[in-house]
Amino acid sequence: MPNNLPPLAVTGATGALGGMVAQLLAEQGIPLRLLARHTARVPQQPDTPTFAVSYADKEHAERALRGTQTLFMVSAAENPYRAQDQRTFVDAAVDAGVRHIVYTSFMGASENDVFTLGRDHWDTEQYIRERGLEFTFLRDAFYQDILPSFVGRDGVIRGPAGDGRFAPVARTDVARAAARILADPVPHARRTYTLTGPQTLSMSEVAEILSRVTGQHITYYAESLDEAVESRLAAGASQWQALAWATSYAAIATGEMDRVSDDIAELTGTAPVSLEDYLRSDGKSSS
Template identity: 55%
Template sequence: MTPTIAVTGSTGAVGGAVAALLADSGTPLRLLVRDVGRAPTIPNSDVAQCSYGDPDASTEALRGVDVLFMVSGAESATRLDEHRTFVDAAAAAGVRHVVYTSFFGAAPDATFTLARDHFHTEQHIAASGVDHTFLRDNFYADVMEHFAGEDGVIRGPAGDGRVSLVARADVARVAAVVLTDPASHAGRSYDLTGPEALSVAEVAAAIAEVRGRAVTFHDETLDEAYASRATWNAPDWQNDAWVSTYTAIASGELSRVGDDVERVTGRRAMTLREVLNRA
């Protein structure tokens, strides 16, 4: 009997790509969305409404689901609590296996502040008693060009640190493989990276080359980084997350290049230039 697979985040880039890949293989799906009106049209699927912070709706939406693809929730001060609520709902509904999009180097003392939330979410999933697989994605190659301001400058205290950016399409390919054969990946954590580690200056140069416009990197001090973001009037946790995106790169914590994408899917991960050209 084919297991019932539920996919969260199908209105987003990663979840949407995973749903499309599974649909192409003929796998029956349940799409879990906050807004039913925004759910994509996916063959051989049904749609259920819930949000991570609503335990009753989540438990009901997850009934009959064997395998759950859980995309990490939107960044917020309450995200970890919402993750825990949703995981508890999955366990209560009888979900057998959770595949969770975590973060590369997730740890309680990670430099990137949001990686700490991912670590604690992993711990909660493991403690729930369900089988699990963690996809520890590095920063997404697809979004790096959006880090540049209107003047074409990427600003942050990254120094000469390097980061092994991963394509969202590669994360989706790994997820689709795991979801269709979860037992083979139970208890595993995969570090999902691209095939190269680039400095932010090199990232800027690649974007400039492919896009044919001026893009450069300015290495801010910590004080400059917080000052340049003060105009957005964001809460402290958000400013810390934005700044630690760069300090995590500077620390070297995000520089390791792994081969888990290729080992799981049989195809190597894309480079930044390939991602940019594909877009």
């Protein structure tokens, strides 16, 4: 493999976040290499090498990362083995000589996180630390663009969020923050940023906003945690999926998501967009 490859690598290049970050960096003229599970879907950019990589395949990942100094590591797709796959990928990065990982984590990630998948993010954060790498952790709130998918066919959002509040963030704002860090990563080493939208909302308020924007009548029904798990299992989800879905709402109910951070504005110089403005913008269709 040539040793003159760009020292910056971006994973998830075919995904919404990785793709946006890659585009923002390319627009600045920053050389980079793109990693994705399926390179055929990677947007073609001049003089930009691409590599097919699975987080679970250490050998191929290590080859793709050789010569990389800074790695933007988008968290893997949700699956029961994500924590272990991400450890394997971190091992590949270490063996390839990567010095700094910028990792997309989740707000409030901890060993005993109510949100089961938040525990995976905490595990990956800790493993990156243990392996001696420089790191920057981006602890994202829930993405604004996924909220419309929470609405059932009957126009009801169901989940055990209670009256808890959270500050959903536009993926475009996360991408702007990540690109700013990756363009000059050294000042951000050993930093953890919490990336949120500009306001906290209850799930009932989310339903009201979606109603205004779509013209549909959308409401929220607060399930119990047991009800939420059972309904998801009845819809065909596996046990780990049902728990992940239900506990994502439960994390809101406990109050651990009830926080607005200024990190996006401080990193980019521009305040994050509100949920309603995001949904009404052209960005809705592109994300």
